[in-house]
Amino acid sequence: MRQSWAVSSVDDEVLRTSAQYGVENLIIYTGPGTKTLPGSKEPLQRKKRPAYEDYLALMSKVKSFGLNIEGVEGGFSLFPEYSDIIFGGPRRDELIEEMLDHVRDMARAGIRIWGYQWMPVSVWRTAPVSIRGGAYGTAYDHSIRGDDPEWYPDVPDSQNEEAMWQHLEYWIKALTPLAEEEGIRCGIHPDDPPMLARGKVPGLLRSFDAYKRLLSIYPSDYNAIEFCQGTFSEMERENIYEMVDYFVRENKILFVHFRNVNRQIPTFNEEFINTGYVDMKRIMRVYRDAGYTGTFMDDHCPMLSDDTDFPGNVGGYRSRLFAQGYIQGLIESVTKEQEYGGPVRMSEVENGFVS
Amino acid sequence: MGLNSSLNAEAFRFMTQLGVQDVVLNTPSVPVKDGKWELVDLVGLKNRVDEFGLKLTAIENTQIDMRHHMIAGGPRFEEQLENMLETIKNIGNAGIPVYTMSWRYPRFYRTGHVDVGWGALGTAYDSEIEAWPNVIDWDFSLDQAWECLETWIREATPVAEKYGVRLGLHPVDPPMEIVGGVPQLLFNFENYKRLIDIVDSPYNSILLCQGSFAQMLGADHDGGESIYDMIEYFVKRERVLYVHFRNVSGTVPKFHETFVNKGYVDMYKAMRIYAENDFDGFFMDDHVPHTVGDTEWGHRAKAYANGYIQSLIEAVTDTPLFDPK
Numbered sequence: 001m002r003q004s005w006a007v008s009s010v011d012d013e014v015l016r017t018s019a020q021y022g023v024e025n026l027i028i029y030t031g032p033g034t035k036t037l038p039g040s041k042e043p044l045q046r047k048k049r050p051a052y053e054d055y056l057a058l059m060s061k062v063k064s065f066g067l068n069i070e071g072v073e074g075g076f077s078l079f080p081e082y083s084d085i086i087f088g089g090p091r092r093d094e095l096i097e098e099m100l101d102h103v104r105d106m107a108r109a110g111i112r113i114w115g116y117q118w119m120p121v122s123v124w125r126t127a128p129v130s131i132r133g134g135a136y137g138t139a140y141d142h143s144i145r146g147d148d149p150e151w152y153p154d155v156p157d158s159q160n161e162e163a164m165w166q167h168l169e170y171w172i173k174a175l176t177p178l179a180e181e182e183g184i185r186c187g188i189h190p191d192d193p194p195m196l197a198r199g200k201v202p203g204l205l206r207s208f209d210a211y212k213r214l215l216s217i218y219p220s221d222y223n224a225i226e227f228c229q230g231t232f233s234e235m236e237r238e239n240i241y242e243m244v245d246y247f248v249r250e251n252k253i254l255f256v257h258f259r260n261v262n263r264q265i266p267t268f269n270e271e272f273i274n275t276g277y278v279d280m281k282r283i284m285r286v287y288r289d290a291g292y293t294g295t296f297m298d299d300h301c302p303m304l305s306d307d308t309d310f311p312g313n314v315g316g317y318r319s320r321l322f323a324q325g326y327i328q329g330l331i332e333s334v335t336k337e338q339e340y341g342g343p344v345r346m347s348e349v350e351n352g353f354v355s
Numbered sequence: 356m357g358l359n360s361s362l363n364a365e366a367f368r369f370m371t372q373l374g375v376q377d378v379v380l381n382t383p384s385v386p387v388k389d390g391k392w393e394l395v396d397l398v399g400l401k402n403r404v405d406e407f408g409l410k411l412t413a414i415e416n417t418q419i420d421m422r423h424h425m426i427a428g429g430p431r432f433e434e435q436l437e438n439m440l441e442t443i444k445n446i447g448n449a450g451i452p453v454y455t456m457s458w459r460y461p462r463f464y465r466t467g468h469v470d471v472g473w474g475a476l477g478t479a480y481d482s483e484i485e486a487w488p489n490v491i492d493w494d495f496s497l498d499q500a501w502e503c504l505e506t507w508i509r510e511a512t513p514v515a516e517k518y519g520v521r522l523g524l525h526p527v528d529p530p531m532e533i534v535g536g537v538p539q540l541l542f543n544f545e546n547y548k549r550l551i552d553i554v555d556s557p558y559n560s561i562l563l564c565q566g567s568f569a570q571m572l573g574a575d576h577d578g579g580e581s582i583y584d585m586i587e588y589f590v591k592r593e594r595v596l597y598v599h600f601r602n603v604s605g606t607v608p609k610f611h612e613t614f615v616n617k618g619y620v621d622m623y624k625a626m627r628i629y630a631e632n633d634f635d636g637f638f639m640d641d642h643v644p645h646t647v648g649d650t651e652w653g654h655r656a657k658a659y660a661n662g663y664i665q666s667l668i669e670a671v672t673d674t675p676l677f678d679p680k
Contacts, residue, residue, distance in 0.1 A: 016647040019473035021614070021659060065473070133371030133408075272374065274665060275677045281670050305368050308648065317648065318658040322373055325662025328616060333670030336623045344630040347673040 001287060001331050004070050004255065004295035005324060009311045010039040010058065015065040017317070023324060025070040025295045026062060027255060029312065031114055032102035033076025049102055055109030070295050071113025071255060072106060073189075073226065075099075078122040086120045087159055088167040096171065100178050107182035113254045114179075115226030117189045118168060120155075121201050124193060128303065129269045136303040138314060139269035140193045146266070161202035165213075168204060172217045179222040187224035187254040188214065190231040193265050208238050211247070221251055228257035230299060233278050236265050240278055241286050248290035256287070257299035258327055270300055270314075273323045280326075281343075284334045296331065298323035367407040369654060373661050374677060377412035377637045378404050379597070387418055390438035397449035412637070413453035413597065414446060415525075415562065419462055425507065427460040427491055427537050428499045436507065440514050447518025453596050454520050455562040458504065459527035461490045461535040468645075469604075469611040475644045480529045480570075482608035489536035497538045504540055508553040515558040523560040523596040524550065526567040529607050543571050544580045544588075551594050561589055564599040566612065566641055569620050575606050582620055583628055590632040598629070599641035600664055612642050615660045623667060630671045638664050 004025035007014050018026060030038040030050070037043075038050050039058040062069050076082040076099060084091040085099070103114060126144045128136040179186045191198075194206035204210060215223060225247060233240045247253050260276025261268045274280055284296075301315025301323050308317045315323075337343055370378065383400055385392045404411040422439055424431040446454050457463070464487055469479040515522045527534060530542035540546050551559060563586065568574060574582045589595050602618025604611050616622060629638075643656035665676055 013648050016473050017655075020475040020644075020646045022617070132374060133368060135372040273662075274669060274675065275374070275679070277679050279675065279679070281666070281673065302372070304372050306365055306654075318369070318654050321655045322658040322662040325615075325659035325664075326666040327662075329663040329666030330670060332616065332623055333667055336621075337670065340627065343673040344627050344671045345673055 001292055002295045003327050003331060004297040006073055006297055007312045009041050010061055014311050018067055019065045021324060025068050027071050027073050027297060028069060029074045031072045031075040032099045033079050033082055034074055052105040052109050055106050055111060059110050071115060072111050073115040075116035077117050077119055083120055085171060086167060087156060096174050104182055107184035112184055114184055114186045115189060115254055118205060119191055121198050124198055131271060131302055137270040138300060142266035155200045164202055164204055169217050172223055176218040176220050176223045180220060185222050185224055185254055187226040189226040189228050192231040194231055194235045195265060207235055208243050215252060224252045224254050227253040230257050230259040230261055234261055234265050234268055241283060244283055244286045245290050248287055248292045253294060255294050256296045258296040259299045272302055273326050281330060284330050288334050296327050371408060373658060378409045379413045379415050379639060381415040387421060390421060392442045392445055394445040394448050397445050401449050401451055411451055413455055414451055415455045416457060423460045426458055428495045428503050429493055440511060443514050443520055444518050447520040455523040455525055457525040458541050459539060460537055463528050464534060471613045471644055475646045477612040477644045479611035487535040491537055500538045500540055505553050508559055512554040512556050512559045521558050521560055521596055523562040525562040525564050528567040530567055530571045531607055544585050557593060560594045560596050563595045566599055566601040566603055569603050570606050570610050572606050575619055586625055586628045587632060590629055590634045595636055597636040598638045600638040601641040614644055615663050626667045626671050
């Protein structure tokens with residue numbers, strides 16, 4: 001078990017910070033469909049998409065700081081121009097081919113993991129809420145946003161849930177053989193928030209069962225999961241510990257978004273890593289006992305007052321380093337405690353179980 | 356989390372947001388009036404911390420010129436002793452439960468900085484290049500040093516008990532036998548054992564700067580005097596008030612400070628020893644390396660150290676620090 005974090009641009013400050021604080025593995029927000037050069041804010045100029053050489057340059061810059069690129073996260077599904085892949089539109093095959101060419105280039109440059117989403121409406125949140133000491137956490141309240149027509153994307157009426165599953169199956173069957181051949185493991189992030197539907201768009205990857213169905217489309221280590229533990233713990237009436245155990249044992253977890261929330265849908269907010277409902281030490285032991293060897297990354301962190309911008313997702317440098325210190329300490333603790341036969345005291349309370 | 360002398364709203368907000376509960380003020384800028392701190396100023400200080408919903412759990416150090424003759428046997432020994440006893444009364448009456456002090460003169464000393472990886476800087480000490488000038492112009496022997504310390508402990512402990520202030524002494528840092536021409540006492544395990552036996556009371560305790568203890572000669576070897584042995588010995592006797600949880604590369608005569616999880620001390624193993632012996636004090640980050648883009652105070656490095664400390668506490672006790680939401 002190792003630590004990582006995710007960055008959108010690999011400037012010198014973030015690379016030096018990673019090296020100084022022992023964040024040895026990076027996940028880069030880029031991938032098929034993005035319109036900037038990988039690991040930078042630079043536009044593509046005349047190029048249609050980043051190519052092999054661009055990924056190679058990224059790899060070599062990151063390596064020069066003694067760091068490893070664990071994988072790439074992001075991609076096409078939220079861009080309307082690729083919606084034919086999601087909704088089975090007329091340009092589907094042509095667009096899939098473009099995506100696969102891109103995946104092949106990433107793989108040949110040495111990228112071994114690609115995590116992406118199947119969310120044409122992207123991630124949804126309502127207004128952030130004040131959590132401890134006036135820090136803010138992102139929040140979602142379905143009664144506010146779920147019924148607001150303004151948020152309904154332009155979706156054909158024919159798109160019911162089953163039709164969308166057919167399109168997803170088509171994509172997985174096209175992608176996975178290539179991923180196997182090129183040695184790049186691909187996995188999908190859950191719908192966040194994991195609702196039955198958002199606006200007119202059915203949410204497919206919103207439950208334990210939905211993921212079992214996804215994985216059965218094409219049983220392979222290369223058809224896997226970008227395991228956003230935060231989102232899985234938002235899923236209604238699911239047991240997060242059970243899901244982690246199951247998917248680690250199936251070797252389906254490519255990397256983990258190790259963040260916490262106060263409760264499950266339809267209304268929740270994100271919390272500090274150790275103030276949510278999930279017992280993080282308990283769940284880290286579940287990963288360990290099931291044999292997980294991948295990385296844990298902070299994903300979203302609360303917004304602190306006076307923080308400085310981090311080139312990544314929600315949360316500045318201070319907030320992210322707090323989570324990073326916590327993650328590193330927890331990995332060390334649950335690893336070393338095995339030599340002692342467990343923690344000093346075992347709590348009698350099973351924290352974090354939500355039935 | 357500890358705070359240097361300046362009290363500012365931004366730092367308090369930062370601490371509150373990261374879940375810090377106890378505040379230690381190091382050498383707060385309380386005015387020195389006739390050689391002592393007055394009750395009214397201490398109450399004001401406590402109120403400032405209370406306003407932010409935090410708890411002023413300890414004051415760490417008074418201005419060094421309030422107590423240097425007392426520590427190093429100067430001609431104003433008696434006067435400083437009386438004033439310090441008066442100050443302890445006032446700290447107790449202000450409702451501040453702990454006062455810790457570094458029993459050393461001169462103050463904290465380093466010879467430079469070391470790159471601890473990719474330009475992060477940790478403070479460093481090397482006895483070969485030490486150039487601390489003599490700081491006293493009176494004779495001061497080792498016997499006199501013990502006499503000063505024993506007098507202090509015998510006089511201060513009953514006052515501390517009466518006014519409800521637990522006292523604790525921090526080691527000399529670097530833990531050398533002589534610093535700045537002044538013979539030192541609190542540089543090894545043996546002398547610390549002697550210290551707590553002067554008066555057997557929880558009001559005669561220790562600020563366990565784990566960094567300074569880890570810098571003591573022999574602390575990195577097995578054989579009964581390792582850092583782990585020292586922690587166990589003092590925690591078992593309930594004489595540790597709180598802990599400076601930091602790490603170092605090695606011991607005197609040459610060492611440098613580094614990230615909390617990068618030094619020679621196995622911090623997880625250390626944390627287990629505190630828990631096994633039912634330690635009920637708190638852990639604070641102390642010195643942190645200076646890293647790229649960070650503030651002078653070290654917001655980023657402190658955030659990292661606090662995240663690390665919180666996870667270790669939760670893991671060894673298997674208990675969340677905060678009620679789940």
